[in-house]
Amino acid sequence: MPTLKTVVLDSEKCIGCITCMRRCPTEAIRIENGKAKIIYDKCINCGECVRSCKGGAKRPVYDSFDLVASYGYKIALPSPSLFGQFSNLNDPNYVIEGLLALGFDEVFEVGLAAELVTDCTKRLMQRQSLPRPVISTACPAVAELILLKFHELADQMLNVYAPAKIAAKLARKQALEKGIPADEIGIFFISPCPAKVYSLHKEEVSNEKYISGVLSQSDVYFRLVDKMNKITNPRKLGKCGYSGLGWGSSGGESNSLGLGNYIHCSGVRNVLGLLKEMSDGKLDGADFVELNMCPGGCVGGVLNVENPFIARNRMRQLAENMKIPPVTLEDYGLDESFFLWDKAPEPSTSFQLDTDRFAAMQKLMQVEEYLKKLPGIDCGACGAPTCRCHAEDVVTGGGTLNCVKLREVE
């Protein structure tokens, strides 16, 4: 399988500063020959490097809008956060009409699928069979982070597919029931972040399952605004209510579960901090933990146009005006099996220094030796984010220590 990439580098724009390398939560960036290089084995696609790059050198990858035209029956899956991108929007139906005007034959709101996921999760939570605290897996970057660095928390991951995939599954089912030939159906998720582009590509597009392509929210936004401006009297097409729309912001998912003891937190540093606490056993007692890598939740994704907190305020006001109650599994004739993972994702071993424990120990002893020499100031001049990282790189990749401070001493 070819290596999937969600973020690529525009080498001409990269000046080799260490900003992205420092901000990367998984130490997956090095500066080599003056350019920022991503180690894709360790990348969780969170988009933090895109967010922090001052020169716009980090380019998120997504499917071209032109791909949509190659299908006979086109279905758009807008995420809740899309509805927060437009100023003066008082009716979500403008967005839906706009997508139809863009050439889609049908719009299936991901927020609606989110309400179904909520209903399914509620039932699973009530049964008390999941180890507590249950960790939401709706944010694919969080799921990847756990599988990379927090294996001890993997059995607490909620074993339910994220709303985008459920929306695609349902939309395809309904289209097939309408008699539309399978090969004509094109389903496109409009993504707020590179993490969802990556995870849906890996699970879906590459396997030709439910989703045909993943578009960028910002790319669609500019096409959409033009169409929306021409709409005067939108039909009442939207089915998603306040609960589903709330999923676009941090806390939306956990609030909708109606639990008393839950935590929600967003932003890379906060998420890392909370996962550490959990792995020390400090959140025992909480039932549910919702984590979002982007600040403020999905509204903070790097493929959005609007400031996350402005978008969040708009979405809250939109939600308050919506009187539509959340849908249930019965409304769609579904049971829990429709939502459950086919199989649990495999933890990644990329964080280990060697798959053989004795070899890994030898390497770690060498790392400790190098650390005694290195200054420990994590200046980044060697091209690694920390002295420890540099020591690990030398131990695993060969070569010698390359430290400006060490050279000064010599």
Add this chain to the structure above:
Amino acid sequence: MQCIKLEYDVDGENFASAGHASESVKRTLKQMGVSPASVRRVAIAMYEGEINMVIHAHGGKAEAEIYPDRIDIYLKDSGPGIADIDLAMKAGYSTATENIRSLGFGAGMGLPNMKQYSDEMKIDSTVGVGTTVFLRVNF
């Protein structure tokens, strides 16, 4: 036998920095490929030990020796010492002050948890001199 030796100062004035040693040990264990269940046991036992040193003994030293099949942890402090170790081991017994309890610590579960999550535990303590807690966790 060869082992990875790690040493940390545990700062007695700072609750927020407690956990620094266990965090670093956790990283090493994960990089070795130690099973998640074992990593978790080590993390909880060691974190409790660090917190104890902060609450009762104004900090101290944490040392870890990591072998292929186990970790040995020594938590050494020069605090007040434990007068009655059996009593201290009782779940819910604590000499922590009201201030400490108001921070959510001092529930009297530190030593019992350390015992629960480790395979071997030894406490060596002299009143007025200090305490060394030995913890062994087999992988």
